[in-house]
Amino acid sequence: MSAPQFDNSYTALPARFFARTAPAGSPDPQLLALNRPLAERLGLDPDWLSGAGGVAMLSGNALPEGAASIAQAYAGHQFGNLVPQLGDGRALMIGEIVAPDGKRFDLQLKGSGPTPFSRQGDGLAWLGPVLREYLDSEFMAAMGVPTTRALAAVATGGLVQRETVLPGGILTRVAASHIRVGTFEYFALRGDNEALRALTDHVITRHYPDAQSPLQLLEKVVAAQARLIAQWMALGFIHGVMNTDNMAISGETIDYGPAAFMDAYHPDMVFSSIDRRGRYAWSQQPQVAVWNLAQFASCLIPLMGQDEEKAVEEATRAVHSFPHIYQAEWQGRFAAKIGLSPSPQAFDLVSRLLDLMAAGQADFTRSFAGLADGRARDEFLDRAAFDAWEADWQAADPDAGLMAAANPVRIPRNHRIEEAIQAAVAGDLAPFQRLEAALTHPFEARPEWDDLSRAPLADERVLRTFCGT
Incomplete structure (x- = not known):
């Protein structure tokens, strides 16, 4: 059994990029979940991770030789409001590893205690958000969505004070990197072009080696x-919280926090308890992404040559390429969900179906998954309207195989995650483990998992999710 072999590149950047600090440690750590397939993918030893040395690392009690133990500096626009200094307030990057295929990854402890960026916070996490992010991120990975991953979940044995006293937890998160739009903003706000150039070069080397300039980096990130x-x-x-400090330059989903998946479809659906005005509603996410990318572009302007007017024009053009790329991807994915290739006819059918779903609050996942087996009709209140749509759709000759590959039979439903969290808090990990197994096989329809595909009943709905900070 062997400890991770770290190969840290971020700490080679200037000292102002991060703060060296140690995790707070855990009084009585217990390993609740270890992602053995991910560990093996990363070239880590699962047996070591589950042993005394591994649990000591995953709980922040003792880091192996070569660990970085740093909190990264960044700024960010939070709900549109600029905060010049944020940084890792409850997370530590413990180091970088190079997987057997040559890809580089960060290992980060989330909920490991205060750092110089904690802003008077305790830097801790309670167990609920740890388990939620574990399940959400592993489902996304199983669906092929670029995302941070969950390597392990640990109960610290300590207590965290929120609205009530809650059990503490630490998530070990894996990411291609933790560099964010807010990382660039941090140095741009300070007029630190030297740091901006070093950061740009680092990101190009690590994530976009084909980019030959800051402009090409911007184009690839967009x-x-x-x-x-x-x-x-x-x-x-x-x-739920698409602040610029929560947008990863690598193109991965990061910082799940109050994230959720829709049950009943509504384009303006919001779950996050802190998103009171719907800035980050489902339908607003593409526009917010463009806004965030515009902030990223503005950070790169000083690096794009002496002709500032030309640089602004080029950066604006790059950001404005988002809608074309997004629409092509959106239409392809939604066309596949109804078993068709992208076309004006497919787009019309998708649009009509979404309108019917919104009018009757049909379940998003079950409506699409049910098209393949004839059960979708049950999700609609206006059956006659659905029948009319279905006749036109059938005339387009949908491909059942295409639908099956595009539509999961189950998602991380809020009420099921809450059930698993409450059981885990009470000492029962079986619901979490069962949910993890089902969500990492999202296309497999098994009788023993049928209940996990069911939409929540009226008294089971969870309509608000929380960051857990």
Whole structure:
């Protein structure tokens, strides 16, 4: 058994990029979940991770030789309001590893205690958000959506004070990197062009080696985000807190926080308890992504040559490429959900179906998944309207195989996650483990998992989700 071999590149950047700090540690850690397939994918030893040394690392009690133990600096626009300094307030990057295929990943402890960026917070997490992010991110990975991953969940044995006293937890998160739009904003706000150039070079080397300039980096990040948001939309996923500090330059989904998946479809659906005006509603996510990318573009302007007017024009053109890339991706994914190739006819059928779903609050996932087996009709209140749509759809000759590959039979439904969390808090991990197994096989229809595909009853609905900070 062997500890991780770290190969840290971020700490080679100037010291102002991060703060070296140690995790607070856990009084009585218990390993609740270990993602053995992910560990093996990363070239880590699952047996070591589940042993004394691994649990010590995953709980922040003792980090192996070569660990970085840093909190990264970044700024961010939170709900449109600029905060010049945020940073990792309850997370520590413990190091970078290079997987057997040569890809580089960060390992981060989330909920490991205060850092210099905690802003008087305790830097801790309670167990609920840890388990929620674990399940959500692993489902997204199983669906092929670029995302951070969950390597492990630990109960710290300590207590966290929120509205009430709650059990503490730590998530070990894996990411291509934790560099955000807000990381660039941090240095742009300070007029630190030297740091901006170093950060740009680092990101190009790490994520976009084909980019030959800051402009090409911008173009590639715009394209990655356009494809990512289209994938979110096709799953009914609502991030809930799309601040610029929660947009990863790598194009991965990051910082799930109050994230949720829609049950009943409504384009303006919001779950996040802090999104009181619907800024980050499902339907608003593409527009918010463009807004965030515009902030990223503005950070790169000083690096794009001495002709500022030309640089602004080029950056604006790059950001404005988002709608074209996004629409192509969106139409392809939604066309596949009804078993068709992208075409004006497919787009019309999708639009009509979404209108019918919104009018009757049909379940998003079950409506699409039910098209393949004839059960979709049951999701609609206006059966006659659905029948008329279905006749036109059948005339288009849909491909059942295409639908089956595009539509999961189950998603991480809020009420099921809440059930698993409450059981885990009471000491019963079986519901969490069962849900994890089902969500990491989202296309498999098994009788023993049928109940996990059911939409919530009226008294089971969870309409508000929380960050957990």
